[in-house]
Amino acid sequence: MDSIILGISQSISLVVQVVAYVMTFIIILEFVNNTLIWFGDRIGVENMTIEFLFSYVFYPFAFIMGARPEDCLFIGELLGIRIFSLAIVAYPKLGPIIQNGMAYRSHIAESVNNTWTAVGNNILLDNLNQTLVGGVIDQRSEIIATYALCGSASFAVMGLIIGSFEVIVPHRIGEITEHIFRAMIAGTVASYLTACFAGLLYEEEVGTY
Template structure:
């Protein structure tokens, strides 16, 4: 009982650091998104979030990985979710895109490929059903395979924030050094994830 009690007490600072770091980071991302959306509305750009900006910034990266140009923006958006939040959030968004693809295919089959479709920026509108597929969908299976493997990594800013909280509790004397290598480690991890996607594209 003493070992259990002492172990639990010794973990309190670490758990506190993780919770505070995660909460602070999520709050920061929410504030940045709210700020960019506010500025975007005044500039005539709707829903200008970090994810939307990532879809443009990471477009070349997706293209280099072997993603079809029609899917590069959607894949860039998913990579933005993984980098700035977490991979499970990106997988949830990818599931939404897969659901949109299933709805689109079902609509086209039901209308014998004659149903009206409108494209408004990132969304796809199925005119016959008056349904809007938010953020569209990934068109090609190869693109889907590449991004699926690429998302299987934990190199996100949220993971870095939580790891810093843990390491600062375990080795407080090395706090400055750990903070210094955090960004290079994040970049290296994302490069590794992209390379995994590239190999998936080779063998698809």
């Protein structure tokens, strides 16, 4: 009974902390975004969000992994969101772009007469009068981004792990905080290396949708 009660007590604490940490980092992301937009409006920079800054900071990583240069800003944005918060925040931004790619390639493959028009960052499929919001990225870039975002190495998870182990083994929290940042770097590099190999081994001619 003592083990059951202790397990229930620790489980409740862990669940509460998981929800709290996820919500906190999403809220922080929105707060930073709104602050940057407010500041950008006053210095003449339109739509200056944290995603905009991430896209330039992580551009070199996306390029080194093998993504098409035209796609590196978008992938860099996703990498920044993932390392700041969680993959579950970044993947919903990637999903619609992959769906756009499927629709675009299907439309083009149906007939040589099927044309498209670029409208800003969007693509208009002329024959269908359908707009692909956000445009498309290269198939190899899709694969690289999918693997690069996979994993749990992020600042949000760092906080989550520290809080979780503080409940389970509070006497060893010093060791955890000492090594956790290096562990996050190692996890991030592992995801990036996986993306590198995925891009290297991907063959476009056999990639079907």
